Amino acid sequence: MFGIPSLYVWVAVIIIGVAIEAFTLDLSAIWFAVGALAALVAASIRLDLSAQLVIFVLFSAALLILVRPFCRRFLQTKSEPTNADRIIGEPAIVVEEINNMQNVGEIKVFGQLWTARSADDSIVPKGAAVKVVSIRGVKAIVEKV
DSSP: OOHHHHHHHHHHHHHHHHHHHHHHOSSSHHHHHHHHHHHHHHHHTTOOHHHHHHHHHHHHHHIIIIIHHHHHHHHOOOOOOOSGGGGTTOEEEEEEEEETTTTEEEEEETTEEEEEEETTSOOBOTTOEEEEEEEETTEEEEEEO
16 A cells, blocks of 8 residues: 555655755765665565654664764865964054954054954054954954053
8 A cells, every 4th residue: 555655755755865965965864865765675565654664764863873973074074274373362563543443454463464353342553562362254353462
C-alpha cells in the first residue's frame, strides 16, 4: 500500500535536502537527503512505512552526529589575516579632528592614514595622541591616551 507513493515522497525529500544544502552549505540538510535515500531503498523493497521512517531517522541522525563534525573539520574555511589587526593597541596621531556625530576623523599610524572614530563618542582634536582599540570595517576605533 505504501510502496509506490512513498517512493515519490522520499525522492522529494532527497531533492529538497540537496537543494537546501546547496543554498546553505551548512552540512546539515545533506544528511537528511542521505537518510531519505536509505528510506527510498527500504520503500523499493516494499518495507512498510514505519520501517521506512525508522530507517530515515536512524540514518539521518547517525550521519548528522557522527559524520558532520568530521566533514566540517576538513571543509571549514580559514580566515585570512589582513595585517590590519596589527595596528590594534598601537599609538597614533589624530590628523583630522575625530567627531563621530559629523562622521569625520582620521589618524596616522605606522605612516598610514586611517579613518577613525572615537570609542566613547568624544571629540578628539587634531594633533592628539590616541591608541587604536579595535577595527570596525575599515575604520579604526580609538581612545585618548
